[in-house]
Amino acid sequence: MRDFDLTTLRLFVSVCESGNIARAGEKASIVGSAISKRLAQLEDQVGTPLLLRKRHGVVPTPAGQTLLEHARGMLDSAARIERDMQSYVAGSRGQVRILASVSAMSESLADDVAAFLRQPAHASIRVDLEERVSPEIVRGVREGLASLGVCWDATDHAGLQARPYRRDTLCVVVPAGHPLAARRKLRFADTLDYEHVSLPVNSAVQLMLQRQAAQAGRSVNHRIVVTNFEAALRVVHAGLAISLVPREVAEPVAAAMGLQLIPLAESWAQRRFILCYRDAQNLTPAAKLLVEHLASLAPP
Incomplete structure (x- = not known):
């Protein structure tokens, strides 16, 4: 299948959310006929109808609903890429993404990260936190979705390196x-x-x-x-x-x-929590600084 065009996906999401091609066109400053043409091409690309035309608008078909969910995820990832790259253009020296368990997020992790960022030497580092269940954390780190994971040490984290964190x-x-x-x-x-x-x-x-x-x-x-x-x-x-x-x-x-x-x-x-990552040698300088800070908080 050919690569999806993000502009078309963005228009598709807008049409689904507004329920009307004309309103989506007004929002994007594009004529409705141009949007209709893009959506027809998208339907040809996936090989199935995505929208059901009704008298007063459109609604996604079951296939369209599935594509809508994927499209939102793809657009969110694209927005994250753009934001992360802009941080470097603006002079930021590093960005670290963390996947963390609900326990870590509910207890001390947010405060520990905030303390790290308050240090003058780290003022130009950006840290993004996202809550996941532990198996998803390990999978996300293995697949490169995040630099660092924080989870219970009882989680199967084979293939990843780890250091102790809090309890x-x-x-x-x-x-x-x-x-x-x-x-x-x-x-x-x-x-x-x-x-x-x-x-x-x-x-x-x-x-x-x-x-x-x-x-x-x-x-x-x-x-x-x-x-x-x-x-x-x-x-x-x-x-x-x-x-x-x-x-x-x-x-x-x-x-x-x-x-x-x-x-x-x-x-x-x-329970003991760990910081897990793929390879300490391949961590960015910002990620290494954060790992050292969090690992220093582990009890003796």
Whole structure:
């Protein structure tokens, strides 16, 4: 298949979002007939209709909806390339992209990066952060989508180099008055009789919890799946489920939300995070400086 033209994809996205070729043309200062010609060529290129013409506009076909999702991703990547290149034109001496787990993002990573950037010597370095689940972090670093990944060391990061970063401790969070609230310590198996609010099932911690439950001949009852710990704590506060959350995230808000934090009596509750990258020798100077700064924060 021939390469896609970004201008045509941009017009296609605009037409889908506005639902009207004429309005998309006004926005782009292009006559509607020119857009129609480009879209017809795009349909010829992919070999299937992309838009369904209706009386008052257009809507994407199922194939068009799929292309729309891909087009948005391609345009976002193109915009990121342009922005990164402009930073060099403007005199910036470096740019580092980090893929990080929800735990790292919710705890200390943002503050640690901010402290790095506040140093005068790093004023011309740009750092971009993007949240991903741990398997996607490792895959993204392997494929060159980011210079650096920050994830749990239990994640399979074979083929990548790694250095220690920070640590955290998982605990069981329950609402006040819950049957487990009076317990001083819990085994993970003790939580399996209750419904859980969990992070996405392909995250490293959820995969590990599923394995631990399977070893006990049980399964985790995921009542609700959320994408961040703040949402998980709100669900627990509402009394809908319990959750396993880093103490470092839950402790600052536990009292205000009426939550009980119970230590988890499992060796894997003490988690270590790592900085992973393809090859230290091939890191940019900016990335090397950032790795050294973050690695210096690892506990002894």
